[in-house]
Amino acid sequence: MPPKADPTKCDGCQGESEPLCEQVCPGNLMTLDKETRKAYCREPGDCWDCMTCTKACPRQAIQTTLQYQIAYFPGKLIPLVGTNSVTWTSIDCHGRVERFVMKTLVSPDDEDED
C-alpha cells in the first residue's frame, strides 16, 4: 500500500532539516515535490509497505490504503504513535472500525501493569 500524502495536512515538514518521511524510508522513496513542497512516494511499485513513513509523519498526513489489485475499495489503516505504544485503527471497505493498542517499548510503569 504505497503511501499517499494528504495535501491539506502535509506541510513539507517545514522547520525540519529533512522531511521526516523522506529521512526514514528504507527504500529512499519519499521525497518532496519541488513546486508544491509536499511529500509523495516517487515510485509506488517500489514501496515495501513497511509503514515507517506513515508512522513517522508528525501531521498524520500519510495514509495507507491497499493496492486496488489486491483488495477492494475503500478501507484504510491508521497508526497513531504514542510514547510506548501505537494505536491502530482499521476501517474496512464496509466502514467497520477496529482498534488495537500495541505495546512498542518497555515503559517504566510496566511492572505495575503486569
Place this chain on the structure above:
Amino acid sequence: MAERVYIDADVLILGGGTAGCMAAWEARRTGGEDLKIVIVEKAFIRHSGCLSAGMNALNMYINQGKPEDYVSYARYDMCGAPIREDIMLSVANEVNDTVKIMEESGLPMKKKEDGRYLNRGKWNIEINGSLLKPITAAKAIEARAEIYNRVYITDLIVKDDACIGAVGFGVRDGKFYICRGKVTMLCAGGAAGLWRPNNHGDAHHRIWYFPFNAGSSYAMCKRAGAEMTTFEVRFVPVRTKDTYSPTGTLSIGMGAPMVNSLGQAFMKEDPHYVQWGGHTAPTPIRAYGFQRETIAHRGPVFMDTTKGDPAKVTGIKGQYLDMSPSLVLYWGCNDIDPSKEPVEIDGGDPNIVGAHAGMAGAWTRGTSRETTVGRLYVSGDALGGAPSRFISGSWTCGRITGRSMAQALKANSYDYADLEPALVDALEERTFGPLNNYLGRAKEGLWTDGTLMSGISPKQMEDRMQKIMEEYCGGRTRWYFISEPYLNIARRHIKRMRNDQLQYLCARDLHDLQLAWDVINRLDVCQLVVEHISFRKETRFPGYVLRTDYPEADPDYDCFINSKWDPETDEVVCFKVPYEQIVPGDRRKETI
C-alpha cells in the same frame, strides 16, 4: 569529479542492520574505549533493513534442551543437509544472552504466567517488535559508533588478498565516500528481486524479503574474490496470499493446519509427506507440499483457521500489526474473517538469504567470521552455510563478528593501507558510471517521453533480468522446476547482460544510481545462483529447487558447494567442500 569524503576506521561496518548494529556494540565491549567504529548505511539506520516493518517473534531461542539441540533442528530443517555446525553452535551458545540484552534495552517481551518468555512452538518466542529496528540501532549509538546514513557502498577495496576498505556514494549529497578499515565487516543483507514478483504495477514490491537488500553483500564479496557457498539453496516462501505474512502466527496461534481444497491436512495425512516429518517437516518440504498439491489440481491451499478459537482472531490481528500491518487491512477489504473461512496461502518469488531458511553467503574461516579474503568479515544474511539464525541469531552472529574483529585488531598490527590515487580515480569512475553514462547518452537524444534514445534504465534492466530468471531458472510461474537445458539459456543471457549490456545502463539521478547498482549486484548474484544450481546435479531441497533432470538426492552431493569467481575468464568455478558433523545423531531427525 565528485566531492570526496575520506573515512578511516579501526572497525568499518558496511550495512547498519540487525547484524551490523550488534557488531558495533560488541566491538566496543571487546575493543575498548579508543576503538574507532564506523557504520556506513545506505538508508537511515533507525529504520533500515529487514526489521523496518517490525517483527512479532524471535525465531531462534533455546527454550528447552541445549544449544546442540538447536543445531540438530537447523540441520533437520534443511533436510539433513550439510550446515556449518561450528558456526551454528557458536550462535546457539550465546543467543539467549543476546535476547536478555535486548530485553534490557527496551524490547517488550511477551511472558507466560511463570515469568518465562512466551514461546511459539519449540524455538520461537513472541515479542512486540514494532520498534525492533530503532531498539537495535540504539545499541550501535550506545556503542558510540560513528554513523554515516544514506551512503550506498558499491565496492570493497582489496590489496594483496586483504580487504582494506570500501567505496560508495552519498545517496543525498552525491559525494564519493572512500572508507579505509583496519578490518571491514560486510553485512548488507541478502538478495531480493532476482525473480519476478507475483504482483505487478503499484504492488511490484509486495514480496516477502526486504526488497532494498539487493545482493550487495554477495556481489561485493564475489567481486573481491571471496569464496562463496550454497547459492543453490534459495528460499521459497509459502506465506499468506498477496501479503506474504508469516503463517506460523496462524498455525500456532489458531492451531491451523495447511489444507488443500478437498479439506485434507495433507502434510499430516498423506504418507508421501509423513515420511518427511508431516506437518513439522523441514521448510523446503512444506514448500514442496504446497507446490505438489497445487500442481495436482488440489489447490488452492489454505491455513485452516476455522477450527480454532474465534476469540483469538483479535489477538492474531494484533500480532500481524507488529510486523505485517497490511494483512489486517487486506482481510478487512476482502471480507475475510479467519474464524469463518480458511486463509489462502501462496508461494512467492525465491530469495537468496543466509540467516533465514536458506544458507547462501560468504564462506568463513572457522568461527572467526573472516572470509577467505583477509580482514573481510561477514554476518547476518551475508554469511553462508549457517541457516535458521533469524533475528536473534543475526544479532548474536553480529556480536560474535564484532568481538572477533576487535580481537584480531589486538592480535595483529593491522594498519591503514595507502590508496593509490589512480585506484581511487578508477573506483570513482566505476561508482558513478551509470550517472555519467546518462549525461553522455542524453546528448545523443531523448524521445518525446523524456527517455533516452540510446540507453537503458535500471528498471528496464531489472525487468529483463527477472524475466530470464523467472523463465529459465525456475521462478514461481514455472513451479520452481529447473533443468540443465533451461539453465543453459539463463546462463547465456545473464552473461550477456553482465558483459555486454551494462554499458547501456543509465541513471538519471542519485536515486536511480542506487537502482542501477542494485541491478548490477543482482546480476552478479544471478550468476552465482545459476552456476551453483547447475553444479548440484541432484534434488536435495525439493520445494526450493526441483531439478527435473535429477529428481532425487545423490550421496555424491552430500557436501557444500563452494565457488570462486575468476575475473580473468568471468567464470564462477564451483567445487565440493566436505561437511563436518559435530552434533552426533541422525541428520534427518531432531534430537528433541
